[in-house]
Amino acid sequence: MDGSVPRLNSEVFSPYSHLLRFIETCFSLAICTQFSSVRIGMVRVYGLLLFLLVLVLVSFGEARPHDEQPLSRIAVHKVQFALNPSAYVKATPTLLGLEGENIQWVTLVYGSPNPSNDDWIGVFSPANFSASICPPENERGFPPLLCTAPIKYQYANYSNSNYKDTGNATLKLQLINQRADFSFALFSGGLSNPKLMAVSNIVTFVNPKAPVYPRLAQGKTWNEMTVTWTSGYGISEAEPFVEWGPLGENQMRSPAGTLTFNRNSMCGAPARTVGWRDPGFIHTSFLKDLWPNSMYTYKQGHKLFNGTYIWGQKYNFRASPYPGQDSLQRVVIFGDMGKAESDGSNEYNDFQPGSLNTTYQLIQDLKNIDIVLHIGDICYANGYLSQWDQFTSQIEPIASTVPYMIGRSVFLLAYITCQDVLLIFSYCLPW
Ligand SMILES: *[C@@H]1O[C@H](CO)[C@@H](O)[C@H](O)[C@H]1NC(C)=O
């Protein structure tokens, strides 16, 4: 990526720009704990009807220690192969997203001849996680047997507490479309001394490369909205665009730019090593000259060079009011939300189950929200890149409908550069 990614929207000129600056001031003084009704120009902003403004003291106030990303508990470099012919893992269904879904549940059935409460299931994607795909830079004198962390994991006894007696169990896991196929592996020896006992069949989405998880951001001018999304289609394969227009009227098309980043642009381990996962392609399109207050529809498209179109789902948003127009704008501001898995996986030390409550609450109340400011410490991916897709999937219902403005944070920058955040969200508030 060599530092050439433009700062797409480092300034917002819209009814929100004063608010953003006000918050920035509060944030830098770290004295602002709550405010309920701020009169800014002609636009009355009733912030925080839903949430108290959670302003972290600038340092690491609320942030958890770095090693608490659940995936970091797994000693990936210590994995030993102990394949056991009578251990097994079976996953069904094998083909996901038959009706266009990007999220689906799978059921695992597994068993072991020497069951223990330490046994766990790791979800790998791509499914082929054999040592032969290790890049040379990951070697430490000897090649590790496993060179990638799972994208999530769960204890084998999670749904059947008597697993250690019966030796078999079932488990339901939720998968999201993340541009690659999946496999499930049964390990013994706990997280700190993992021994691979069995690997499942492969499970895949019908179109793993499908355009997914659109996130909106208020553009550089009040009447512009940006749409950013992720797909598996690079520009050598297809032309990305957004088909959009006023609700119920003729739709037009706007081109999108395509960016990505590679392993070498990561600052260090684990992002560069076991936490690395191909981020796919991130596309951004600029929808301009919006009419104030109007409803719009949009969907992401990719035109393959043989003429075939690949479509995303259809979404709606409401355009910003005219600056100064007397209007009620409802702004939700929070920080440090984190992410969690609704199937209960990765819940080492209760990592961030509350983030699901926050997300669900926002979705329930979406019709009463005009813009969301997520002021930093986004998903605590901490160098495990799979977590970014999971986060953009978690917030999809919100971010695809109202502008979702991201602020970077000190914590985040230690693992991934703000340029990479900019890339994933096309917007990074300047604090
Ligand atoms: C896994 O990937 C390696 C390296 O790309 C390849 O040699 C091997 O055949 C693959 N295995 C399967 C089962 O696809």
Ligand SMILES: *[C@@H]1O[C@H](CO)[C@@H](O)[C@H](O)[C@H]1NC(C)=O
């Ligand atoms: C399941 O295994 C975990 C990890 O070893 C353990 O903490 C938990 O107590 C076990 N649950 C039951 C019901 O035995």
Ligand SMILES: *[C@@H]1O[C@H](CO)[C@@H](O)[C@H](O)[C@H]1NC(C)=O
């Ligand atoms: C475990 O295996 C036994 C015998 O095959 C079977 O009856 C039982 O339903 C299985 N339990 C689970 C949780 O799969």
Ligand SMILES: *[C@@H]1O[C@H](CO)[C@@H](O)[C@H](O)[C@H]1NC(C)=O
């Ligand atoms: C174009 O290519 C895609 C992907 O390779 C394929 O699925 C599709 O059938 C092709 N369409 C035509 C018209 O050949």
Ligand SMILES: *[C@@H]1O[C@H](CO)[C@@H](O)[C@H](O)[C@H]1NC(C)=O
């Ligand atoms: C958060 O969500 C979980 C799961 O839906 C629920 O059990 C819990 O009560 C919720 N917590 C709060 C504080 O609402």
